[in-house]
Amino acid sequence: MLRIDQPESMRALLGKRSTVKPPAYDWQDLALRIIDELGIPPKKRNAVFRVCKQHPKRVIEKALNDTKELVKVGERWRYFFKVIENKERPLETKK
Numbered sequence: 001m002l003r004i005d006q007p008e009s010m011r012a013l014l015g016k017r018s019t020v021k022p023p024a025y026d027w028q029d030l031a032l033r034i035i036d037e038l039g040i041p042p043k044k045r046n047a048v049f050r051v052c053k054q055h056p057k058r059v060i061e062k063a064l065n066d067t068k069e070l071v072k073v074g075e076r077w078r079y080f081f082k083v084i085e086n087k088e089r090p091l092e093t094k095k
Contacts, residue, residue, distance in 0.1 A: 027052040027060075034064055038077045051084050059087055 023029040031052040034040065040048055052060055063083040071079045 025053075026057065030057060030060055034060070034080070037064070038067065038080055040077045044077060044081075047081070051081075055084070055087070060084075063087065 023032065028049065031045075031049045034048050034052070035045055063080055066083055067076050067080040
């Protein structure tokens, strides 16, 4: 025979819920995705947020895709920052 437990109090139910706030901006969500996919170390996570805030989403996604395509082993996050750094500096033209 199944026994139905008494319902918990409202305070107990509210105490059990977890509150995870979603990112406020799209660039924050993108930064969290990059941190997860590339295994960014904790000391470099702020740099990922800064880069995602400063650059358009398409530039960041292109750098992420290039990184995942070209670097199969090793520290992929280092290559990601190199790609972003190269995108920040415009190509110099020869005279």
